[in-house]
Amino acid sequence: MFSKKRAFAAVAVAAGAALALAGCSGGGAGSDGGSTPTFNPDEKVTLNMSFWGNDVRADLYNKVIAEFEKKYPNITVNSSFLAFPEYWEKRQTEAAGGGLPDVMQFDYSYLRQYSQNGLLLDLGPYLGNIIDTKPLADNILSIGVVDDTTTAIPTSTNAWGMYTNPKLLEQAGVDEFAGGSWSDYSDWMKEVTDASGGAFYGGTDYTGRIQNFELQLRSEGKDLFSEDGKPGFDKARLKKFWESSASNREDGVVIPQQKLEEISPKSGFDTAQTASELTWDNFGSGYLGNLGADYTELGLIAPPVTKEGAKDLYLKPSMLEAISAKTKHPEAAATLVDFLINSPESGEIFGTNRGLPASETALAAAKLDPLSQQIADYEASIKDRLGDAPPVPIVGYGTLENKFLELGQELNFGTVTVDDAVDQFFSEMDVVLNQ
Known part of the structure; x- marks a missing residue:
């Protein structure tokens, strides 16, 4: 058992080296802190989105994407999923080749690695306009900050x-x-x-x-x-x-x-x-x-x-959503991220499949089973002990x-x-x- 863990650690170190070589120097369009970015709903756009999970989660994502495409008929979202280990193996291969998906379900343990190698879009310019921050508490938003830059937003917390x-x-x-x-x-x-x-x-x-x-x-x-x-x-x-x-x-x-x-x-x-x-x-x-x-x-x-x-x-993200720094459609990608995190449709369809929704609007729409309600009540009960999240791992x-x-x-x-x-x-x- 121990030898397997050490072998996995060696793979992780090697993957980190590959990402370091793959790192790019700048963010995608809209990340330069210029004029406030807005999405043109008449522009026809195709986005690629990836997540880890199983057939149950895939069905939920398909339902959420269908609702998103109803609201934004000119955006087509092509999604794909893998089990967790294979998901990150593929992301590492894509990172080395410069071809990460436009939008990615992201894990906290990889956030610093990808962020510091310039692989994730700076979401700062999109916060408060395309991505609604009102339903997200400050201690939630701070979770996705690496080196003073927001590169991901939690979908859910624990x-x-x-x-x-x-x-x-x-x-x-x-x-x-x-x-x-x-x-x-x-x-x-x-x-x-x-x-x-x-x-x-x-x-x-x-x-x-x-x-x-x-x-x-x-x-x-x-x-x-x-x-x-x-x-x-x-x-x-x-x-x-x-x-x-x-x-x-x-x-x-x-x-x-x-x-x-x-x-x-x-x-x-x-x-x-x-x-x-x-x-x-x-x-x-x-x-x-x-x-x-x-x-x-x-x-x-x-x-x-x-x-x-x-x-x-502190609240830890069950998972996050991030955008590739090389996406050709940052405004459309940010629109999708906002929908996945904040929309009532997302909260109602996903429920607690991705964890307890981090967004107040999504949480209000989620139908909580008794255990999920117990978890929500627990997190409310420890409010006085909750501090800021620690630095990203x-x-x-x-x-x-x-x-x-x-x-x-x-x-x-x-x-x-x-x-x-x-x-x-x-x-x-x-x-x-x-x-």
Whole structure:
């Protein structure tokens, strides 16, 4: 398993090098900050648009595009889709050849890489005119900014949270986690594990996820990485984090790594072997699907607090929409992006297929199922903890996230010491930051 991840990381590094060679110096028409761009509805235009997904999402896109072409009959949209890995392989090939689609569904982890290589259109001139910004909060718009330039706009958002299993808690006779510190959370997990008599566990070792480390750093006024790629932590801070859950691992409070290996690729939570899971809030439908027909609801609450009053949480894009810097029709492309993000038709048709709509107009039109409404209510409930999104992930962030996860697994197995894990992570980080 580890060798596959390292192989993937090598592919990602090679792809980054290819994109660097493919980078172009300027944006497309309309990105020079000149006169306000407007779309001529009488101009006949054909746009190519790509997205990742499956047949279900493709059907939804086809319906939205049909509504768009009704409103703008002179614009023809040709769409195509692939599964996520193949989608980015094709984009990398197109980037090297200078032929990216006019409009692209975009992933946050690739945004800096493509933006800094000049492959994405500066959307600044289109914001507030062709692309309506009124339904989009400032902290939503800021998500798509790289080096002070808006190169993508979120279609939808999610936030870090904690899912809980009400059935398991009822079996254990333990109340829902009432909130509190990370130490309080550890105590609660121990109570659940002890009460279950070994049938299930309170949770998974939270120090295996880099997002929980990020949460603690944000409470201290720091980011994982700054805009210019500087880490917001040193070896001592990382060691403190990994040591904070040592007793959970050693005393059997959290699910053992061997059990997690046996049920992979599912997690302890969606196999009903843990009563809680810290993760992105859009994972709920997947959990319910894996848990089966006996489960119709989950708990969803805020993660533990590191420092009271801190703006440690933030909204992350489930996905974004971006435009090629070389598009020949930037105004028409921006019109399509606005429709995909803001239109009531888009909200009604997509619902939460792309995540909770980021636009107020699209969200108002979306028909939310009970779980989606629960997620919307959750994101509203954490409003006081929501801060600005961190800088867009550094190039190579995915490699570091995987390394952090691997080391967390080895700590849970007991095959590496905390000191060794810290050294290994910093060695990997040095390679990524200096490639």
